[in-house]
Amino acid sequence: MWKYILVLGVFLFGIIYALPNLSPPDPAVQVSLQSAGDSFDSRLVQSVKNIARNEGILDENIEVNQKSLLIRTDSYEEQIKLKDELRRELGPDYVVALNLAYSTPDWLQNLNASPLKLGLDLRGGIYFLLEVDTDSLIETRLEANAEDFKRRLREESLKFRSIESDKESVTFLFATDEDKSDSLSFLRGFLTDFEIIEESNSFKIKFSREGITSIQDYAVQQNLTTLRNRVNELGVSEPVVQREGAKRISVQLPGIQDTAEAKKIIGKTANLEFRLEANNRTLRSRKEPFDFRGVNVDLEKNIIISGDKVADANVGYDESGFPQVNITLDGEGGAKMHRSTRNNVGRKMAVLFIERKSAAKEVVLPDGTLDLIIEPVITKRVISLATIQSALPNRFRITGLDSPNEASELALLLRAGALAAPMEFVEESTVGPSLGAENIRLGVQSLILGLFLVLIFMVVYYKIFGLFANIAVIFNLILITAIMSILSATLTLPGIAGIVLTVGMAVDANVLIFSRIREELKNNSRATDAIIAGYDRAFVTILDANITTLIVAVILYAIGTGPIKGFAITLSIGIVTSMFTSILGTRAMVSLIYRKNNVRRLWI
Amino acid sequence: MNFNLDFLRFRFIALIASISFILVSLATISIQQLQLGLDFTGGTLVEVGFTETVDPEEIRTYLEGKQIDALVQAFGSDKDLLIKIPSSENIENANIVIDSLQQQYSFQLRRSGFVGPQVGGELRDQGGLGLLAALLVMMIYIMFRFQYKFAIGAVVALFHDVLIVLGIFSIIRLEFDLSVLAALMAVIGYSLNDTIVVSDRIRENFRAKRKLNSEQVINRSLNNTLGRTLITSLTTLLVLFSLLFLGGEIIRNFAIALSIGVVVGTYSSIYVLTNVLMSMNISAEDLAERTKDSFDDGMP
Numbered sequence: 001m002w003k004y005i006l007v008l009g010v011f012l013f014g015i016i017y018a019l020p021n022l023s024p025p026d027p028a029v030q031v032s033l034q035s036a037g038d039s040f041d042s043r044l045v046q047s048v049k050n051i052a053r054n055e056g057i058l059d060e061n062i063e064v065n066q067k068s069l070l071i072r073t074d075s076y077e078e079q080i081k082l083k084d085e086l087r088r089e090l091g092p093d094y095v096v097a098l099n100l101a102y103s104t105p106d107w108l109q110n111l112n113a114s115p116l117k118l119g120l121d122l123r124g125g126i127y128f129l130l131e132v133d134t135d136s137l138i139e140t141r142l143e144a145n146a147e148d149f150k151r152r153l154r155e156e157s158l159k160f161r162s163i164e165s166d167k168e169s170v171t172f173l174f175a176t177d178e179d180k181s182d183s184l185s186f187l188r189g190f191l192t193d194f195e196i197i198e199e200s201n202s203f204k205i206k207f208s209r210e211g212i213t214s215i216q217d218y219a220v221q222q223n224l225t226t227l228r229n230r231v232n233e234l235g236v237s238e239p240v241v242q243r244e245g246a247k248r249i250s251v252q253l254p255g256i257q258d259t260a261e262a263k264k265i266i267g268k269t270a271n272l273e274f275r276l277e278a279n280n281r282t283l284r285s286r287k288e289p290f291d292f293r294g295v296n297v298d299l300e301k302n303i304i305i306s307g308d309k310v311a312d313a314n315v316g317y318d319e320s321g322f323p324q325v326n327i328t329l330d331g332e333g334g335a336k337m338h339r340s341t342r343n344n345v346g347r348k349m350a351v352l353f354i355e356r357k358s359a360a361k362e363v364v365l366p367d368g369t370l371d372l373i374i375e376p377v378i379t380k381r382v383i384s385l386a387t388i389q390s391a392l393p394n395r396f397r398i399t400g401l402d403s404p405n406e407a408s409e410l411a412l413l414l415r416a417g418a419l420a421a422p423m424e425f426v427e428e429s430t431v432g433p434s435l436g437a438e439n440i441r442l443g444v445q446s447l448i449l450g451l452f453l454v455l456i457f458m459v460v461y462y463k464i465f466g467l468f469a470n471i472a473v474i475f476n477l478i479l480i481t482a483i484m485s486i487l488s489a490t491l492t493l494p495g496i497a498g499i500v501l502t503v504g505m506a507v508d509a510n511v512l513i514f515s516r517i518r519e520e521l522k523n524n525s526r527a528t529d530a531i532i533a534g535y536d537r538a539f540v541t542i543l544d545a546n547i548t549t550l551i552v553a554v555i556l557y558a559i560g561t562g563p564i565k566g567f568a569i570t571l572s573i574g575i576v577t578s579m580f581t582s583i584l585g586t587r588a589m590v591s592l593i594y595r596k597n598n599v600r601r602l603w604i
Numbered sequence: 605m606n607f608n609l610d611f612l613r614f615r616f617i618a619l620i621a622s623i624s625f626i627l628v629s630l631a632t633i634s635i636q637q638l639q640l641g642l643d644f645t646g647g648t649l650v651e652v653g654f655t656e657t658v659d660p661e662e663i664r665t666y667l668e669g670k671q672i673d674a675l676v677q678a679f680g681s682d683k684d685l686l687i688k689i690p691s692s693e694n695i696e697n698a699n700i701v702i703d704s705l706q707q708q709y710s711f712q713l714r715r716s717g718f719v720g721p722q723v724g725g726e727l728r729d730q731g732g733l734g735l736l737a738a739l740l741v742m743m744i745y746i747m748f749r750f751q752y753k754f755a756i757g758a759v760v761a762l763f764h765d766v767l768i769v770l771g772i773f774s775i776i777r778l779e780f781d782l783s784v785l786a787a788l789m790a791v792i793g794y795s796l797n798d799t800i801v802v803s804d805r806i807r808e809n810f811r812a813k814r815k816l817n818s819e820q821v822i823n824r825s826l827n828n829t830l831g832r833t834l835i836t837s838l839t840t841l842l843v844l845f846s847l848l849f850l851g852g853e854i855i856r857n858f859a860i861a862l863s864i865g866v867v868v869g870t871y872s873s874i875y876v877l878t879n880v881l882m883s884m885n886i887s888a889e890d891l892a893e894r895t896k897d898s899f900d901d902g903m904p
Contacts (some may be wrong), residue, residue, distance in 0.1 A: 121854075259698075431714075434712060435651070435715055442850055446849075451843075493854060494858070497847060500847055501790060504844065515832045544749055545800045548796045551741050552738050559734035567790075
């Protein structure tokens with residue numbers, strides 16, 4: 001009895017959570033106010049309605065909420081056209097963004113039921129994979145640490161001959177072994193992230209594996225946050241920005257096509273450094289020459305803070321109406337800035353903008369052939385050079401700018417420079433909306449045809465039992481949809497292929513059971529005994545076969561990226577649900593119909 | 605269906621056939637190699653839909669005039685073109701192609717892609733590693749559930765299937781991309797499914813029919829499962845053909861790889877597994893019931 005209840009319960013659950021997929025969300029455009037305090041007036045609503053009407057959109061598709069307007073469109077192409085139109089007409093006071101309008105009824109929403117998310121290959125959109133260049137960050141960190149240790153040793157009046165850093169390590173050289181031991185025992189507390197290699201009269205430090213991992217984690221995490229902010233500037237609905245492995249970040253922007261614009265905003269692979277201008281006390285080896293508006297300036301190699309410490313930067317005007325840039329630093333950055341500027345009032349501080357691109361370069365190989373290699377090209381330029389008027393707290397301003405344009409550009413660069421380490425695009429793909437729609441159509445069509453062929457075959461071959469199996473297959477499809485919706489898994493084209501394949505393989509369990517039942521009948525078993533024996537004997541085989549396939553699916557999921565993952569998800573869900581439906585599901589139907597013990601003949 | 609075929613009579617012919625298939629596949633993979641797709645080689649790809657019929661050669665020449673050295677092929681219909689720059693390492697190449705085409709033609713961008721060289725290489729290693737990991741874990745499972753002779757048989761069958769699919773892909777020069785790799789994994793799952801079902805029956809018959817010799821037991825088991833093997837292959841092929849004909853260009857190679865795999869897998873579950881078992885002198889003693897195997901006992 002409990003089995004019937006279980007099957008019925010799962011069936012109902014499947015139906016409810018698969019239901020929202022019958023009404024997929026419409027592409028929509030959302031208009032909201034730039035600042036949170038204001039509210040909509042009817043004039044705005046009217047002008048939005050007029051613009052929408054020009055695009056052939058009826059008023060009933062416009063939903064007016066307290067703080068935003070949602071305009072439903074018929075297609076993703078229309079959505080983009082409308083977005084561009086609204087942006088142009090409404091101007092910069094409003095945020096116009098792509099969105100999705102869900103049409104799931106309230107009672108379903110209360111159960112947390114929502115439709116499946118579609119992958120970029122079905123919806124259209126842009127995908128980027130970026131790699132964070134953590135090596136350069138590790139190098140900078142090492143150099144900064146070397147400076148820091150040098151200062152500490154001096155403050156403690158500990159004697160050392162020299163401290164030199166290269167790409168991977170810092171070497172401390174001493175006159176005597178005693179000096180070395182003294183310094184080392186003083187510094188040991190600061191060297192938790194380092195590996196220490198001792199030699200006579202000297203020791204060498206380099207980042208330990210944990211030290212490197214923590215720097216990498218920090219850099220990727222910081223860049224992830226920055227990327228999320230930048231992506232929000234694009235006004236895309238449901239963007240996905242996530243970490244991939246140790247050093248990579250993937251960005252998915254559904255619904256948009258303009259790679260150039262997206263790349264410009266996301267791919268500002270830039271960083272900032274605040275440095276002091278060198279003075280006559282700066283050692284020559286600690287100087288670096290730059291050009292600022294045609295004049296040569298020497299900057300100290302020491303970095304006061306880098307761009308990831310900038311929390312915010314915006315344009316303002318001083319009392320006499322001259323443009324300025326207001327900068328806010330985070331706590332750590334503020335403390336460092338204060339410490340460095342306190343003793344250097346009157347000197348100049350520069351903001352250095354570092355941009356990273358890759359360029360192809362031809363090289364001649366030893367065997368005389370030409371080969372193209374990719375080299376990172378780093379350009380550094382000074383974007384601001386200003387005199388320090390006082391010890392700077394975590395909020396300060398840069399004044400003396402020539403024009404409002406210059407100010408806003410500087411503010412933008414300061415905000416955009418908040419990357420902990422530079423990044424490089426390593427993968428990119430764009431799918432047009434028409435191809436996405438076509439992929440959905442093709443996927444669904446092949447699913448329906450495949451399903452239809454299998455259903456017909458099963459009924460012809462196994463008669464009434466084939467019908468049971470068919471009900472189980474359809475039940476299985478509903479369950480897969482429901483579970484994927486609950487897990488908010490993304491449906492992709494390979495995912496559809498996985499579902500189609502599941503349909504083909506799901507009947508396998510029933511084929512196994514039914515062939516067993518037929519065999520038993522041939523051995524002159526009674527009908528009810530044949531059914532029981534058929535199910536029980538086939539069970540072991542089905543279990544073994546499905547577990548092994550599940551192992552493959554799980555490994556696929558673990559190692560796979562993109563398309564393989566999508567396929568693996570639907571395949572593994574399909575395997576589990578198909579075991580349920582084709583064993584328990586059909587068993588319930590069979591026992592319900594052949595309940596009585598006096599059944600003579602099975603129509604199988 | 606009631607079969608009584610003497611499968612093992614032909615087992616030496618099957619052995620020779622399998623070995624020659626494998627040798628041919630190995631030869632073609634090493635000489636002609638696989639047409640690795642963009643996913644593995646890295647490079648740039650642009651798919652465009654023109655409003656009118658276009659000649660791929662014309663576009664290729666046009667792009668060549670613009671200093672772009674690209675492969676151009678028809679994709680699906682005669683209005684759609686796939687433009688590839690295989691070893692390009694510049695992410696801007698897709699945009700360069702689109703801009704140059706826009707100067708002369710009217711079309712719609714269907715999709716574009718760029719895979720950096722470092723990613724491609726990694727994927728290749730990961731994919732190979734994944735296949736090996738899948739094989740290993742399954743071998744352990746079968747050893748645990750059956751016996752090591754079955755595990756060896758299953759793994760030989762899987763290598764056989766994967767190699768032959770790869771060989772056919774190499775011979776007919778179909779592109780091997782990520783989706784085909786996924787198909788190969790599915791082939792492994794599928795072929796294993798078949799192999800397990802047959803193994804299961806062999807195990808059962810060895811225990812139940814102690815008067816028969818090994819050859820008779822295996823023959824009997826193959827006949828017992830033949831109906832199921834054929835029907836499942838048929839239903840799977842039905843959906844695969846529907847994917848093949850309706851699924852569109854992007855999953856065509858996936859469907860082809862899987863269809864070949866299903867056919868080869870069906871054959872291998874009949875002949876490759878049994879050949880391995882026979883050559884290792886499988887006998888009833890190998891499958892003496894262990895008390896731990898509670899799944900098999902106690903069931904009516």
